[in-house]
Amino acid sequence: MTVSSPVQPPDAEALPLVELAQATRQAAQTLASATTADKNRAIEAIAAALEQQEAAILAANQADCDAAQRDQLAKPLYERLKLDGVKLRGAIAGVRDVAKLPDPGGTVQIHRELDTGLILKRVTCPLGVLGVIFESRPDAVMQISSLAIKSGNGLILKGGKEAVQSCTALVAAIKVGLATAGFAPAAVQLLTTRAETQALLALDEYIDLIIPRGSNAFVRFVQNNTRIPVLGHADGICHLYIDQAADLAKACAIAVDAKAAYPSACNAIETLLIHNAIAPTALPELAAALQAAGVALRGDALSRQILPALPPASEDDWATEYSALILAIKVVNSLEAAISHINTYGSRHTDAIVTEDPEAAAQFMDRVDAAGVYHNCSTRFADGFRYGFGAEVGISTQKMPPRGPVGLEGLVTYKYQVVGDGHVSATYSGKDAKPFSHQDLDLSS
Amino acid sequence: MTVSSPVQPPDAEALPLVELAQATRQAAQTLASATTADKNRAIEAIAAALEQQEAAILAANQADCDAAQRDQLAKPLYERLKLDGVKLRGAIAGVRDVAKLPDPGGTVQIHRELDTGLILKRVTCPLGVLGVIFESRPDAVMQISSLAIKSGNGLILKGGKEAVQSCTALVAAIKVGLATAGFAPAAVQLLTTRAETQALLALDEYIDLIIPRGSNAFVRFVQNNTRIPVLGHADGICHLYIDQAADLAKACAIAVDAKAAYPSACNAIETLLIHNAIAPTALPELAAALQAAGVALRGDALSRQILPALPPASEDDWATEYSALILAIKVVNSLEAAISHINTYGSRHTDAIVTEDPEAAAQFMDRVDAAGVYHNCSTRFADGFRYGFGAEVGISTQKMPPRGPVGLEGLVTYKYQVVGDGHVSATYSGKDAKPFSHQDLDLSS
Numbered sequence: 001m002t003v004s005s006p007v008q009p010p011d012a013e014a015l016p017l018v019e020l021a022q023a024t025r026q027a028a029q030t031l032a033s034a035t036t037a038d039k040n041r042a043i044e045a046i047a048a049a050l051e052q053q054e055a056a057i058l059a060a061n062q063a064d065c066d067a068a069q070r071d072q073l074a075k076p077l078y079e080r081l082k083l084d085g086v087k088l089r090g091a092i093a094g095v096r097d098v099a100k101l102p103d104p105g106g107t108v109q110i111h112r113e114l115d116t117g118l119i120l121k122r123v124t125c126p127l128g129v130l131g132v133i134f135e136s137r138p139d140a141v142m143q144i145s146s147l148a149i150k151s152g153n154g155l156i157l158k159g160g161k162e163a164v165q166s167c168t169a170l171v172a173a174i175k176v177g178l179a180t181a182g183f184a185p186a187a188v189q190l191l192t193t194r195a196e197t198q199a200l201l202a203l204d205e206y207i208d209l210i211i212p213r214g215s216n217a218f219v220r221f222v223q224n225n226t227r228i229p230v231l232g233h234a235d236g237i238c239h240l241y242i243d244q245a246a247d248l249a250k251a252c253a254i255a256v257d258a259k260a261a262y263p264s265a266c267n268a269i270e271t272l273l274i275h276n277a278i279a280p281t282a283l284p285e286l287a288a289a290l291q292a293a294g295v296a297l298r299g300d301a302l303s304r305q306i307l308p309a310l311p312p313a314s315e316d317d318w319a320t321e322y323s324a325l326i327l328a329i330k331v332v333n334s335l336e337a338a339i340s341h342i343n344t345y346g347s348r349h350t351d352a353i354v355t356e357d358p359e360a361a362a363q364f365m366d367r368v369d370a371a372g373v374y375h376n377c378s379t380r381f382a383d384g385f386r387y388g389f390g391a392e393v394g395i396s397t398q399k400m401p402p403r404g405p406v407g408l409e410g411l412v413t414y415k416y417q418v419v420g421d422g423h424v425s426a427t428y429s430g431k432d433a434k435p436f437s438h439q440d441l442d443l444s445s
Numbered sequence: 446m447t448v449s450s451p452v453q454p455p456d457a458e459a460l461p462l463v464e465l466a467q468a469t470r471q472a473a474q475t476l477a478s479a480t481t482a483d484k485n486r487a488i489e490a491i492a493a494a495l496e497q498q499e500a501a502i503l504a505a506n507q508a509d510c511d512a513a514q515r516d517q518l519a520k521p522l523y524e525r526l527k528l529d530g531v532k533l534r535g536a537i538a539g540v541r542d543v544a545k546l547p548d549p550g551g552t553v554q555i556h557r558e559l560d561t562g563l564i565l566k567r568v569t570c571p572l573g574v575l576g577v578i579f580e581s582r583p584d585a586v587m588q589i590s591s592l593a594i595k596s597g598n599g600l601i602l603k604g605g606k607e608a609v610q611s612c613t614a615l616v617a618a619i620k621v622g623l624a625t626a627g628f629a630p631a632a633v634q635l636l637t638t639r640a641e642t643q644a645l646l647a648l649d650e651y652i653d654l655i656i657p658r659g660s661n662a663f664v665r666f667v668q669n670n671t672r673i674p675v676l677g678h679a680d681g682i683c684h685l686y687i688d689q690a691a692d693l694a695k696a697c698a699i700a701v702d703a704k705a706a707y708p709s710a711c712n713a714i715e716t717l718l719i720h721n722a723i724a725p726t727a728l729p730e731l732a733a734a735l736q737a738a739g740v741a742l743r744g745d746a747l748s749r750q751i752l753p754a755l756p757p758a759s760e761d762d763w764a765t766e767y768s769a770l771i772l773a774i775k776v777v778n779s780l781e782a783a784i785s786h787i788n789t790y791g792s793r794h795t796d797a798i799v800t801e802d803p804e805a806a807a808q809f810m811d812r813v814d815a816a817g818v819y820h821n822c823s824t825r826f827a828d829g830f831r832y833g834f835g836a837e838v839g840i841s842t843q844k845m846p847p848r849g850p851v852g853l854e855g856l857v858t859y860k861y862q863v864v865g866d867g868h869v870s871a872t873y874s875g876k877d878a879k880p881f882s883h884q885d886l887d888l889s890s
Contacts, residue, residue: 209845229843249867253867262870365862366478372862373860374865375862377867381563386559387861399653399674400674401858415849416818418819419820420823422699423823438833
């Protein structure tokens, strides 16, 4: 390991953004055609380069942290900005883990004979170039770069200004790794100014998917300012509904976990709905468990009849993601009313029911419109790692796929390949049209 | 069959658009939970109602056609507007065909044990409400309504003003069919004014997917004026590349089919690229075959050295979808140059290579960025029916799935269902974290 000053990327002289994006697009074409083994070699070379440049990276991060303290950066942001040897080595281990994941490209999804000698295949392939915009967290650079390379995509990163030296040092090491493995360093690029963010969002000719990582307000800003598809979600307003047939012990354990285990996570609940048939007995016990976990409760009129000490919840509460140890409570008079409340105020992220009644559970899971519909378990399971995807690119609350937690498969698309031997459409139309055979073939052949 | 005057829909008094969309959304929830058998019964009832109201529908269409003649509607639009008994009965047969297609909903895509008793499923489900905007073609009403119902979605239709009476009569019959089968008639709605189109595009809270059917300019207008996802494509600029290792007989047959079989189709070619090594011998033969099929050719400087009679093709030609018997020709000096031209000027729809060189074909199919990449066959096969999808909702040239010809599967999304027995996330985190088992289970159980 050599100790050196913060590294500048080889192409640090600012290229005009369009040229930079064109260079990334070109480098991405080589990555797209690369074998899984070659992409894994690049990921290993990147991990090795990051290890080799640990001292330079930590020095760059220290410079960012010093500046952040001078600028009195808010403490949670500072925590996310701060790297140390342990955190860096953990992130490098995460890079190597991506090499072990299955390659999401090259999967044959359809293999069909249309007619003798005319064969259709649908095969997964990279999207092209990803634009990833994140705020203070420099370790995102390593994770997203390895995911982009594994999926065969180019990557243009835009980090927060408070992390500029850290990100520059990290991307420099990543470019060294790419070059070592024989790939163009332009496959991964770093932008550092706020003006470039706006320009990036306008590059719909060169960028195929934008992944914003940051606050809800930031994600909403990105969604409202680009024609490029955006993977992510602005709000995580998740609900837990305690049905009249709920097991109260399960309800208490799930409510505490879903609210208090990690309140700033998007899969934490913001509203607890409870059926009026069990509210008088269940609500005091639920409230005690939640308050013991440090949760501040707010209630609608009916819950305050049962627990008069609760401060009132207003209409605004139903549409608020607190991201804090606050929970709004509402008493509903039916499963129907619970589903209707969730479909009105929810953000289509993840909603759960606690009940021993299988029919109520089936109704809830069928009719709640959300990426995740849960029965007798915590909403906190809504996560790519927990679903077994190996890595999570983001959680999407849009309706069209990819929806919910998105793993590497969210970074690929597909193309249709048709191979013939001079086949023309005229054969299959008109009076003497030959019928298509449409025989599905073995996907692995 | 009763002969009557054009029918008014039951809810013909204009509802404010938001209320109308809410009613459709509610009706869609019932459709979303309906069994395949019940949805097929609704489709059969619609087919029967359309048959029963044939006379009223044809009378309404005649009124539209009379008005169109008074207004001197362009002939191709008039042809698309005109219904007769044969065309109507063909469309009704098409409605019944949709009942025979597999239900795209309820498919289990992932079935996984996360831990003992904690089970994840990913299951396909309807999108919600579709907004379909089309120009003069009234038969689109029948096709898209049956596809929407089969996929469990509500539908808001907006037809062109020249087809207003035809569409009103058709939707009236469809609503009768829905009611006969016990579904809310509000599941399918018709808008008829231009002002409503703008309002429809703003309803991103109520509509999950917009499908525009019409001219390129119209589709582009829709794409530029809504935040709702749009399924479709503005341009179909498809290419045929004749490689130096091409079989000339195949090249001629494919070129003629791809250009002349149906020149206004989006999967017809607009540009022929040819390798300079074979251009001197092949181009005269290709040109003769194309001209014999009535195609007007334009050439770049190199092709005009071989065929001096060709009018020149300009830079604009490479980016133009003629939708007519016109073809631009360009001589390229390598496979590389052909791929680069296609990736620069193409619309990512469908592009083909003619070659006997498997390595050139593999390079082309890997590196051309299009929904369809073809080898030794006509681009005209880019079509949902020809791919064996049973029905085609549209052809998408966006990069994210659904891409290319989209069948019923483009009208569904998926949700993640997780079922536990009181499972909480705290069990799987921290110092004594229990590992997840992540065992894939049988998809059909």
